[in-house]
Amino acid sequence: MERIPMTPEGYAKLKEELERLIKIERPAIIQAIAEARAHGDLSENAEYHAAREKQSFIEGRIQELQAKLARAYVIDPSRINQNKVAFGAKVKVVDVDTGEEKIFHLVGQEEADVKNGKISITSPVGKALIGKEVGEQVTIKAPARVINYEILSISFE
Numbered sequence: 001m002e003r004i005p006m007t008p009e010g011y012a013k014l015k016e017e018l019e020r021l022i023k024i025e026r027p028a029i030i031q032a033i034a035e036a037r038a039h040g041d042l043s044e045n046a047e048y049h050a051a052r053e054k055q056s057f058i059e060g061r062i063q064e065l066q067a068k069l070a071r072a073y074v075i076d077p078s079r080i081n082q083n084k085v086a087f088g089a090k091v092k093v094v095d096v097d098t099g100e101e102k103i104f105h106l107v108g109q110e111e112a113d114v115k116n117g118k119i120s121i122t123s124p125v126g127k128a129l130i131g132k133e134v135g136e137q138v139t140i141k142a143p144a145r146v147i148n149y150e151i152l153s154i155s156f157e
Contacts, residue, residue: 007075092151096149105118134154
């Protein structure tokens with residue numbers, strides 16, 4: 001069973017979602033199914049079928065979250081060598097060609113959210129940044145162009 005690297009925040013977020021599904025969503029959908037059953041003929045009862053479909057989704061998500069949490073390997077960024085880019089680091093970079101600055105937060109695949117600046121350590125950018133220090137440059141071959149970043153700062157918050 002392969003371990004999934006995760007930040008403490010990512011682990012807490014998944015655990016919170018699991019608890020919400022088990023304590024709130026699951027009982028609510030069971031109640032909705034019971035109410036739909038009370039309406040009679042189940043073969044033509046759209047409410048019943050919709051509730052059963054939602055129940056199936058919720059149960060699947062609960063199993064998925066339980067599996068992820070069981071395989072989670074929580075890494076506390078504060079215990080990592082803070083001189084180099086590593087898992088959990090927030091890395092401020094500047095595109096050498098355009099001057100555009102970006103901040104990347106290196107996380108596990110399960111936590112990656114590009115829109116919020118969280119990139120996976122297994123992504124091309126993540127792989128290029130790992131192990132580098134402030135002042136170093138990295139080159140990433142993107143489909144559109146080759147990107148050259150210079151690392152401005154590294155922080156572990």
